[in-house]
Amino acid sequence: xxxxxxxxxxxxxxxxxxxxxxxxxxxxxxxxxxxxxxxxxxxxxxxxxxxxxxxxxxxxxxxxxxxxxxxxxxxxxxxxxxxxxxxxxxxxxxxxxxxxxxxxxxxxxxxxxxxxxxxxxxxxxxxxxxxxxxxxxxxxxxxxxxxxxxxxxxxxxxxxxxxxxxxxxxxxxxxxxxxxxxxxxxxxxxxxxxxxxxxxxxxxxxxxxxxxxxxxxxxxxxxxxxxxxxxxxxxxxxxxxxxxxxxxxxxxxxxxxxxxxxxxxxxxxxxxxxxxxxxxxxxxxxxxxxxxxxxxxxxxxxxxxxxxxxxxxxxxxxxxxxxxxxxxxxxxxxxxxxxxxxxxxxxxxxxxxxxxxxxxxxxxxxxxxxxxxxxxxxxxxxxxxxxxxxxxxxxxxxxxxxx
Ligand SMILES: *Cc1c(COP(=O)(O)O)cnc(C)c1O
Numbered sequence: 001x002x003x004x005x006x007x008x009x010x011x012x013x014x015x016x017x018x019x020x021x022x023x024x025x026x027x028x029x030x031x032x033x034x035x036x037x038x039x040x041x042x043x044x045x046x047x048x049x050x051x052x053x054x055x056x057x058x059x060x061x062x063x064x065x066x067x068x069x070x071x072x073x074x075x076x077x078x079x080x081x082x083x084x085x086x087x088x089x090x091x092x093x094x095x096x097x098x099x100x101x102x103x104x105x106x107x108x109x110x111x112x113x114x115x116x117x118x119x120x121x122x123x124x125x126x127x128x129x130x131x132x133x134x135x136x137x138x139x140x141x142x143x144x145x146x147x148x149x150x151x152x153x154x155x156x157x158x159x160x161x162x163x164x165x166x167x168x169x170x171x172x173x174x175x176x177x178x179x180x181x182x183x184x185x186x187x188x189x190x191x192x193x194x195x196x197x198x199x200x201x202x203x204x205x206x207x208x209x210x211x212x213x214x215x216x217x218x219x220x221x222x223x224x225x226x227x228x229x230x231x232x233x234x235x236x237x238x239x240x241x242x243x244x245x246x247x248x249x250x251x252x253x254x255x256x257x258x259x260x261x262x263x264x265x266x267x268x269x270x271x272x273x274x275x276x277x278x279x280x281x282x283x284x285x286x287x288x289x290x291x292x293x294x295x296x297x298x299x300x301x302x303x304x305x306x307x308x309x310x311x312x313x314x315x316x317x318x319x320x321x322x323x324x325x326x327x328x329x330x331x332x333x334x335x336x337x338x339x340x341x342x343x344x345x346x347x348x349x350x351x352x353x354x355x356x357x358x359x360x361x362x363x364x365x366x367x368x369x370x371x372x373x374x375x376x377x378x379x380x381x382x383x384x385x386x387x388x389x390x391x392x393x394x395x396x397x398x399x400x401x402x403x
Contacts, residue, residue, distance in 0.1 A: 072185040075219030084175040086213040114196025114206030121251040151248035228357025228372030229270035238277040240307035289346035290314040303330040313347040343374025353381035
């Protein structure tokens with residue numbers, strides 16, 4: 001499979017360039033770059049078209065055959081740009097083109113693109129791990145694909161099929177193989193995006209959509225083992241409301257939580273825990289993580305019903321916990337229960353399992369035992385990460401191996 005080369009010659013007209021590269025080099029381009037992470041990124045130089053074409057083939061062979069020279073020990077969660085990204089487009093017929101693996105770089109979009117004006121956009125997040133034998137494992141990529149389809153439906157967007165999505169993830173990871181950290185040093189974070197890239201003026205679904213994937217190597221979230229986070233229960237802002245979009249990974253949800261997160265961080269908290277917008281007493285979730293409470297070895301988490309994002313880590317942790325004999329309840333969980341829990345943890349692809357050391361609610365702080373790292377959280381973290389990293393037999397059949 002030669003992803004970077006597959007696109008060559010796709011256009012009959014001379015010069016035979018992918019449409020994206022042509023547009024990119026001719027139009028003034030708006031850099032859409034994901035700056036949610038704080039690591040400084042190297043300045044991007046727009047490659048000359050000919051140089052880029054010539055180097056694509058040779059670099060592809062060379063670059064995928066090694067592991068990149070990075071300071072793997074000090075990898076954080078900031079963006080590290082890699083060699084390639086994936087791009088596929090979809091016109092009014094609703095079908096996505098065969099995608100292309102292209103050099104990573106800025107994309108050109110119309111100022112009137114649906115995503116820029118009306119927020120028609122979704123993202124996904126998953127990880128690839130390198131096993132000790134050098135092979136690469138993806139964790140439940142079909143789950144991300146189906147979640148993108150559900151989200152796209154809510155946002156009036158067409159979505160790639162599960163097969164297209166998973167194939168695109170595989171192509172992108174393989175093209176950027178040398179950026180997958182060595183075993184134990186972290187993982188390759190994979191960020192699929194779906195957006196309304198076509199031009200609109202009046203409020204309407206965009207006439208064209210772009211599905212893209214970029215990747216970045218990331219370190220293990222907790223370098224020195226699990227370290228607990230301190231949460232504040234938000235009493236002014238809400239993340240989601242009934243009938244809204246809290247249940248899908250649409251981009252606007254994350255812009256809307258930045259303010260409360262910023263205030264919380266300025267006061268020394270790690271993140272914000274949101275309550276339901278109707279009663280203000282049931283737990284929803286943290287900005288981008290699901291929440292769990294443990295009492296007398298019973299694990300409880302808010303049930304998925306509209307305002308809660310159906311986390312793949314959440315679902316996996318529930319199944320792992322049940323397989324270990326824990327009782328797991330999906331239901332309404334109140335603030336009172338939270339404050340009286342034995343332990344609290346949250347889940348998400350980035351952190352996997354993050355123990356909660358303290359909760360502050362209306363100025364009162366509750367701390368959890370064992371320095372905040374509960375035994376249940378610790379056990380579940382170990383079980384799930386061992387599966388994801390291929391350290392134990394995949395009895396759940398959750399991993400997808402790349403050669
Ligand atoms: C992505 C996300 C999660 C976690 O989902 P995973 O699939 O486990 O990564 C939880 N809550 C919100 C709001 C999210 O956006």
